[in-house]
Structures are given as C-alpha cells and as structure tokens.
Amino acid sequence: MTVHSGRHFLQIPGPTNVPDQVLRAIAAPTIDHRGPEFAALGLHVLDAIKPVFATTGPVVIYPSSGTGAWEAALVNTLSPGDRVLSFETGHFATLWQDMARGLGLHVDFVPGDWRHGADPEIVEERLAADTSRSIKAVCVVHNETSTGVTSRVADIRRAIDAAGHPALLLVDTISSLGSIDYRHDEWGVDVTVAGSQKGLMLPPGLSFNAVSAKALEASRTAALPKSFWHWKPIIEANKRGFFPYTPATNLLYGLDEALRMLDAEGLPAVYARHARHARATRAAVRAWGLEVLCADEREYSGSLTAVLMPEGHDADKVREIILERFDMSLGAGLGKLAGRVFRIGHLGHFNDLTLAGTLAGVQMGLQLAGVAIDPAGVNAALDVLRGD
Numbered sequence: 100m101t102v103h104s105g106r107h108f109l110q111i112p113g114p115t116n117v118p119d120q121v122l123r124a125i126a127a128p129t130i131d132h133r134g135p136e137f138a139a140l141g142l143h144v145l146d147a148i149k150p151v152f153a154t155t156g157p158v159v160i161y162p163s164s165g166t167g168a169w170e171a172a173l174v175n176t177l178s179p180g181d182r183v184l185s186f187e188t189g190h191f192a193t194l195w196q197d198m199a200r201g202l203g204l205h206v207d208f209v210p211g212d213w214r215h216g217a218d219p220e221i222v223e224e225r226l227a228a229d230t231s232r233s234i235k236a237v238c239v240v241h242n243e244t245s246t247g248v249t250s251r252v253a254d255i256r257r258a259i260d261a262a263g264h265p266a267l268l269l270v271d272t273i274s275s276l277g278s279i280d281y282r283h284d285e286w287g288v289d290v291t292v293a294g295s296q297k298g299l300m301l302p303p304g305l306s307f308n309a310v311s312a313k314a315l316e317a318s319r320t321a322a323l324p325k326s327f328w329h330w331k332p333i334i335e336a337n338k339r340g341f342f343p344y345t346p347a348t349n350l351l352y353g354l355d356e357a358l359r360m361l362d363a364e365g366l367p368a369v370y371a372r373h374a375r376h377a378r379a380t381r382a383a384v385r386a387w388g389l390e391v392l393c394a395d396e397r398e399y400s401g402s403l404t405a406v407l408m409p410e411g412h413d414a415d416k417v418r419e420i421i422l423e424r425f426d427m428s429l430g431a432g433l434g435k436l437a438g439r440v441f442r443i444g445h446l447g448h449f450n451d452l453t454l455a456g457t458l459a460g461v462q463m464g465l466q467l468a469g470v471a472i473d474p475a476g477v478n479a480a481l482d483v484l485r486g487d
C-alpha cells in the first residue's frame with residue numbers, strides 16, 4: 100500500500116473529521132461515573148444538547164451507534180402488531196423498516212425511487228384513509244445518507260395534522276443533526292433519532308433520542324420488549340446527571356466540546372455553511388456534465404451529494420483510484436445504488452478549502468478513471484465559494 104503524507108481526507112458522509120480540540124477533550128482521564136464531577140458533566144451535556152434538536156424536552160443519550168437509537172425509538176413507543184407507515188427513500192429507510200418488522204411491527208412501506216424524499220401528500224392520503232387509526236407511527240429518515248435527499252419534515256407534520264391523525268412522528272436525523280435546519284419541538288416530532296459521528300463532529304459511539312411529551316406518554320403503555328433501551332430508568336438517573344449503566348464518559352467530554360464549537364459558530368451559520376457547500380458541490384457536478392442523484396431541488400441535502408456515474412463506469416473504481424492516488428475516502432453507493440453512485444460528504448468540521456481540495460480530488464479521480472468530464476467542475480465550485 101502507498102504511504103501517504105499529510106492528512107487523510109475523510110469525505111464520506113460520516114463518520115466525519117473530528118476536530119483537534121474535540122480529540123483533545125476526549126483524551127482527558129476517565130473519571131468515576133458515579134462521582135460529583137461526572138454528575139456536573141452529565142447535567143451540563145444533557146442540557147447543552149437540547150438546542151441542537153431545538154427542543155426543551157428530554158434527550159436520551161446511549162453509548163451505541165445510531166442503529167441502537169432507531170431501536171430505542173421503536174421499542175419505547177410501540178407495541179407488538181402496531182402499524183407503522185414508512186417510506187422507501189433509500190438504504191437507511193429500508194434498514195429501519197426491516198428492524199421494525201423484525202421487532203414484530205406491521206410496516207406499510209411506501210415504495211420509492213431513491214431519488215425523492217418521503218412525500219407529504221402520500222402521508223396525508225394514507226393517514227386520511229386510516230379511519231380506524233391503526234397506524235401508530237410515521238417513520239421518516241430526514242436526510243437519507245444513501246441518496247443525499249432531505250425529506251421535508253415540516254410539510255410531513257402539516258400532512259399528519261391535515262389528516263387529523265394521532266400517529267406519532269419518528270424522525271431519523273443521523274446525518275442531518277447539526278448540519279441541516281431541524282426543529283424537534285416546532286415540527287411536532289415525537290422521537291428524533293441521532294448519532295454522534297456526523298454533524299456533531301464526534302467519533303462513532305453515541306446515539307440520541309429526543310423525546311416529546313406525547314412520546315413519553317406513549318412509552319407508559321408501549322409493550323415491545325426492552326431493557327437496555329428503556330427510557331424510564333435513564334431519564335430518572337439523568338435528573339441527577341447520571342446513567343443507569345457505565346456511560347461513554349470520554350465521548351461525553353468530546354460532546355461537551357463539540358457543542359461549544361457549534362454554539363460559538365451559531366446553528367443558523369452552521370446550517371448556512373452546509374447549504375453553501377452543498378450548492379458549490381452541485382455546481383461542480385453539473386459543470387463536469389454529471390448528474391446529482393437527488394431529483395427535487397426542494398430536497399437537496401446540505402450534508403452530502405450523491406453523484407450518478409455515466410453508463411459504463413463503475414463508481415467504486417473511481418473511489419478506489421481516488422483513495423490510492425489522493426488518500427481521500429468517498430462514500431460508496433449502498434444497496435440498490437452500489438457501483439452507480441459515489442457520495443461526497445461535506446458535513447461536520449469542514450470549510451471552503453476542504454471542499455475545494457475534495458472536489459479537486461474527485462475531478463482528478465474521474466479523469467484518471469477515464470470518465471469523459473468537463474474539467475470546469477472545480478472552477479464552478481470556486482465561483483460559488485468566492486461568492487460572485
């Protein structure tokens with residue numbers, strides 16, 4: 100294997116690059132998780148995380164990857180045999196509904212083409228038709244990491260209200276939290292699922308459930324089996340800054356620092372930065388003569404851009420060349436999209452020149468792979484970044 104100098108470019112759509120100050124925070128000695136110093140840390144991060152979800156309610160933090168928080172959202176709110184409405188927006192929506200089926204739920208899975216988000220009109224139609232109110236939850240992946248398509252959660256909320264339906268709204272923000280505008284309380288989301296390794300700029304290992312009052316109420320009667328994921332003992336212990344099990348203390352140090360960084364930049368500025376980098380990336384893709392996978396401009400993702408390869412070219416070959424020559428990792432096509440797309444992550448700890456370098460690497464990789472592109476791509480992105 101080639102030995103590379105300089106920094107690796109980790110431009111997959113998560114895990115993202117961890118800032119040095121977060122790494123330094125994580126490197127502090129582990130402390131007694133039942134002592135007073137930990138309680139102060141726990142109380143602080145449990146409170147400081149709330150603005151990122153735009154909630155005033157409880158946020159449960161698990162020492163797990165995002166998949167655990169998916170399971171927690173389902174088992175705390177639903178009972179065996181409950182009906183759930185979900186949308187085939189891509190690979191992650193498919194995995195979440197697989198999990199729901201595995202847990203004994205009945206899933207109405209609305210088919211999709213992996214180029215669009217969950218359709219608010221279909222939400223309203225399906226819920227209005229459910230006169231017996233047997234659908235207990237609507238599950239939506241806010242930002243489909245496999246496609247770079249962002250579902251319009253505020254419109255989905257309006258659709259649920261227009262149907263006058265009492266279903267819970269469960270939303271996966273694993274690749275949008277801290278990158279794309281998101282409002283748990285204002286949009287009436289009942290459980291927001293998130294992970295540490297993307298917009299929060301932390302290593303993998305923490306996951307989150309932001310919980311509404313309605314979800315808490317549902318959890319009192321939800322009968323799906325649960326133990327580790329059970330919100331009740333966690334929320335109880337959290338009141339004193341503790342957890343009912345050994346928490347991921349050092350990742351919580353990192354979370355404290357990452358939240359400080361997001362607060363210092365300001366969440367509106369963080370969202371604007373991501374949207375601008377996404378715009379510059381799309382400008383590059385189009386100038387190369389390639390196609391962005393997301394088919395609806397209202398649903399462009401601020402976190403990542405999935406790029407369709409022209410017929411006869413393998414996206415994985417391009418990624419392989421870019422990794423070998425330029426030491427940059429790009430996201431692979433997942434599931435149905437394997438080999439057909441590559442994904443450029445532009446989220447987390449990221450700036451204009453990181454994007455310029457990323458796109459330069461992509462452009463050279465495409466050329467080396469023999470893809471007939473117009474080399475105007477990087478300049479088109481620089482025009483957006485320069486702001487003229």
Ligand SMILES: Cc1ncc(COP(=O)(O)O)c(C=O)c1O
Binds near residue numbers: 245273
């Ligand atoms: C949108 C989305 N949901 C769920 C997951 C699964 O999370 P994890 O791999 O942390 O378990 C991912 C992972 O990338 C994701 O992007």
